[in-house]
Amino acid sequence: MRNRILAGLGVAALASVGVAAPATALSSTTADIWVVHAVPGVEVDVYINGDLAIEGFDPTTVTPLVDVAPGNYVVDIVPAASPAPATITPGSGLFGTGAGGADIAANTSYTLVAHPDADGDFVLTPFENDLSAAGDGNASVTVRHTAEAPAVNVVALPDTELFSGVVNGTGGTVTVPAGTYDIQVQVAGSDPLAVAIDAADTVLEPGVHYFLHAYGPVDGAYSIIPFTIGEAAGGIPAGSAGLVADNAAPVNGAAIAGAAALLALLVAAGVVVTRRRVAAER
Template sequence: MRLRRMVAALFVVAASTAVFATPAHAAGPSKVSVVHGIPGQPVDVYVNGAKTLNNFQPSTVAGPLDLPAGKYDIVIVKPGDPVTSPIIKVDQAAVPADANITLVAHLTADGKPTLTPFVNDVSKVAAGKARLVVRHTAAAPAVDVRAGGQPVFKNLTNPNEAKGDIAAGTVSADVVLAGTTTVAIPAASLTLAEGTSTIVYAVGSATDKTLGVVAQKIEGLHSTPGGVPSGTGGLLDEPTPWGLYALAIAGVVALAGGAVAVRRRVRA
């Protein structure tokens, strides 16, 4: 009962929403990170009519947090604007359970603000390996991703991803227009540690010359006994609902309000 009261109190403060106590046999919470990839546009975030995040800055990665399922009304506006002038609006977004997700606020291929949830592959990687994921979330045409000057992910379009498990180490990668050698994003050095997933987001606008990258790292994917096992429970094969937006926004709200320790149940 004490744990339930703590969880209820947390979400009354963090999201200003009703919280339903979760029985011991119910599905677990989702793990959520947030990437702000809209260049030059800070935002205010409203959850169920209450401002829960003020002046959230671009090129920021927040999370992850463990958060329960539920339904939320989300409005994202320019700082100081009323909720009647949204940049993005999602009503009664249904939040799933038992997912590992990154929500990205970014531009569509034609330059319009949008929200895209990605389900993260947190399956184990082999010893000596690391996972590299590239997500196209920029207002730009199809691109190729090169490592050492050679294309490794080809014809990647917004809002899709490509990934592969490769030898851990440092690689130099750049982004070119698909099928050409025209550089869209200059080369950057990436350190891919063993047992991690490095996720690189192409963000910004080719027309406005604001293309860039934001990186996110997920750790604990070692396949060795010393690693921390995790998994998606088959979620990579499932459609990703729009309700993940609300889950991620609630995560940002909790981050803005302070660090929260969540006690997990360890299953045999």
């Protein structure tokens, strides 16, 4: 499935909720890449340009930030095997970018999310991370609908609608005053109101970018897979069910550039992979 593109991923893949990283200084020669595993119940292996890059990648896992050289990458995702083959034919995975690959550009931050679409089929969706300054005293919140579910609305209770009509594979970004919020994800158009996820007491700290990814259900419950980029990380509860969104119509705030056709995973350098752990040396 892919060429070895992993560059300096010098940490084990992080487990689910509350992954945090310092604010990024984007480079004119590299791109920043995060990878989110939002396919419920399926452990996978990830190949880049045909070479094994991540082995034993567990659901709800987020890889740490990696710098990537710009270029075209073919990413394949396959059910985990033991042992995993060192190489496969690029484009032959269960799902991924396809043999044509996808381009990534320098000086840009991306998240690559493996997830079910609204019908339960597995897809790989790239999102461009909006790292615009939120302004003094504000936090930036990006929500991405990467769960098997219909369109949703995202509401900060009691009555502030942040996003409306967000469909699977899309999302958006809003800027809000830092503070504690009760956030609900509601199925759009449902009557009576159906709450997909209820994340009470969500703490948003100033100067931090929060990225929330809907997870589920296939055969389980909804929840959120979050990570943050910034100098502090507030508390993001996983919630009691789950759904979120990316690249839809934010009612407040600017829309993010969402699923641009830029996809890839880590960058080329030596990759050392162990089961349920990823370590790389530059």
